[in-house]
Amino acid sequence: MNAAASRTRATRRPTPFKIASLAVITVVAVVVAYPFVRVVWRLFWVDGAPSVDPVERAFTAPGVGELVRDSTLIVAVAGACAVVIGSLLAWLNERTDARIRGITGIVPLLPFLLPSIAMAIGWTLLLSPRAGLLNVWLRDLLGLAGIEIETGPLNIFSIHGMIFCYFVVLVPYVFLFVSAGLRNMPGDLEEQARVAGAGSAGTFWRITLPGLKPSIAAASVIVVWFGFAMFSIPLIIGTPAGIDVLTVRIVRLINFTYPPRTDLAVSLSLFILVIVGGAWALQVRIMKSGMFVQAGGRGAHASTVRLGRLRWPARAFIAGFLVVSGILPVLGLLITALNGFWTPNIHWGDLGFDSFRRVWEDELTVSAFGNSLLLGAVAGTGIILFAALMAVHVRRDGGVVTRLLEAAIRLPIVVSGFIVIVGMILAYSGPPFELQGTFVLFVVAYMATSIPQASIVSDAAAAQVSDDMVEAASVSGAGDGRIFGRVQLPLMAPGLVAGWTLVFVNITGDMEVASMLASSRQPVVGFQLLDTYNKGEFADLAAMALMLVLITTLCVLIGTGLGRRLSGRSERRVRTARNK
């Protein structure tokens, strides 16, 4: 019996690790999918027979054509720009000498650290037509040139304004995924291409870009997904602009319509389901094609591309992005927080820290910070480890059952987080679970909202781990559990750390779960932000958001540092294994 045959048999035989993995995945799938199935079942199964009414309702809902058109247009334009710019920023930072250690790696992530409600308000403070700080400063400048206008010149309350905000929010996701992909991708092929005479652009186009397919595919799915799921930005900027998008209409149907039109909300979600489902199917196809470079195969440390004369323009481009996406909205928030309320007439000498003090001295807010950070750390860690386990399991044993379980975990959230959370309250509040009023219900809700995102990252990370490494470990006698812990997890580490950052920041700044489950007894940051927003206390909201940014930045810095360390370790491990 040869080694290959015995190996094949070994992979087919269910090991304790495989059985345990399948059991864990099954439990999570049931926990996440049951509430969703419960809500949807009642809509598609009426009076003991299947019903197509929800589909009919989706197509006949008032203004649905305009709603789908505007939503798709905004996500498509903003998403395409985000994929291009995010990938370019990642490449500049990971592969070129435009990189400035400790700065260029963080810059593109800045907008990602601001909770979306704070980002939307930050831009409102800057670009409202009459009172926007930036508009007032621009008008003053134009006045010096003899041009007098009363409003503008920029207007955030427009389709351009919405696309811009979506773009700024989506870039960090692309940057995170593509950066992780670049770190995982061996640089020897690029090096050989350059030695063979290909220029930087040629190498990028023919070698780097094809190698990044899984990461770019994952980033694109996330961009489509997050684009269609955004709520705060379309609510705060789209409503004054007179533009409705699918998510805002769905939430209004659940929370602001009486009786709640859950049926129509679910029906409208079908459009998002089809679009995101399509994007996901495309990602799966790209992963299956295997047309990309895997870590651990013939890895070598990537050398730095010298940009020559383009080095400083590249750095200026990164700095420009920093100013536009991060510094400006933070500046708007900071000035408002220091002033006590939003006004274009700033008395610079009167600025003070009263808003920060009020936030810091409010027991409920402090408690909210503690809860959110704790939930982010605990749920975030659990979710990313689970996503890694699922990715590895699906890759090795991608049978029908596993694929169904994966779909059960991923699909519910596409139909709007708010619907899933209502389903969770219905399913788990009462006996036998009795989870109402506990943080366990938060964790379950975060599992539903975050595992799908985390699994996109972990799938990309798993796809870049070479099967050779796994087989080599298997031949050496290591069990599946040991291979997962000692080989796959370390090799996936850079991607997983990026995923953890994504999940952690999303949970700490989350508004969806917070608005439905949090309260004064169980405060989280999102709940407090929503409360201050509803009262119009923008200074306190700005102070709170900036404090959250400081704390999450610290956490992300630790996360990315850890990612780099683990990346270095896995590279060394790969080199050692290859040499053996």
Added chain:
Amino acid sequence: MTSLIRRAAATALTLAVTGALLVGCGGGAAEDAKRPRDPDQAALFDKAVDEKAVYVYSNLEEVLNKRLSDGYAKAIGLPVTIEKIASSSINTRFASEAEARAVRADILVSADCSFVRAQVGKGIVVAMNKANVPGYEKYPENFKLDGGAVPSIQTAPYGIGYNTDEINKAEAPTTWDDLLDPRWKGRILMTSPKGSATRVQVYDFLLESRGERFLRDLGAQAARFYPDTGQAVAALAAGEGAILIPTAGQVTGAGAKKGAPLAFNLPEDTTGAPLCAGLSAQAPNPNAARLFLSYLLSKSGSEAVNGVEELYTAGPFDQGVKLGEKYKQPATVTEETAAKVGAALGTG
């Protein structure tokens, strides 16, 4: 790596245990309980001492929740837990829990009276006039809705906010009709009726009292429609517009206190945003809940809820803002009302 995972797992476990400890703190002891002298209240008290802390889902400001629980502790001394929930989700949460037969809240205090009224119709909330709450028969009639089935415990009358840097007090509009003056065209910020039932109610009040033409002309005066009062009042303070409707004095007052150039005019004929109370038909602590309601619907309870001047609310026992004779309770919101208002205003 393995040690790293072990360390991460240990940290996660510690955090999880700490998190678990954070769960479920609340309620209070009944050590200082005082048996009321009123025989009906006393009878409820005797049964309530064997029940758990009465649980309230509330849309009230946190400062008022605190005043209410402190007042109840002083008056009766039995434990009460008041949980503030976002106004956008309180109804969904209450209805979902009732459907799941996992009712946590004995009492609901919601900013959406249409919702409470509808729950009474469905039997999910008990009609207050049939709930045997001691003293309710003396509750002022003008704060009873649907013949007493639903009590309003507080109302924030709607009026006109303005920016004092943009308009001086003498020229600021004081009536709804003043808003059609051509000089305000493009200078009025409005909150969209799409986001809340209470805003539909105030636009519906204007439609019913002045006709569809008035509402259409008013919509044409708008500079912009904001999704929430909070965002709109911040924009008013910044000078994005000169006037804001509809708004409550509480919102502009809070901004003015921090130095924002905001002021408020209350038209004589107006409506308001009432908060309504309801007793859950599946209340886990029915006697404690009725005893608490007898306090909430008393003069002392109303003083706790309406006694903060800067919140600019009116209570049933003449506390707070004095409502004009032409003040009208808002009508129940239906889908048709919302559609009619949206069509007239041009918000769709």
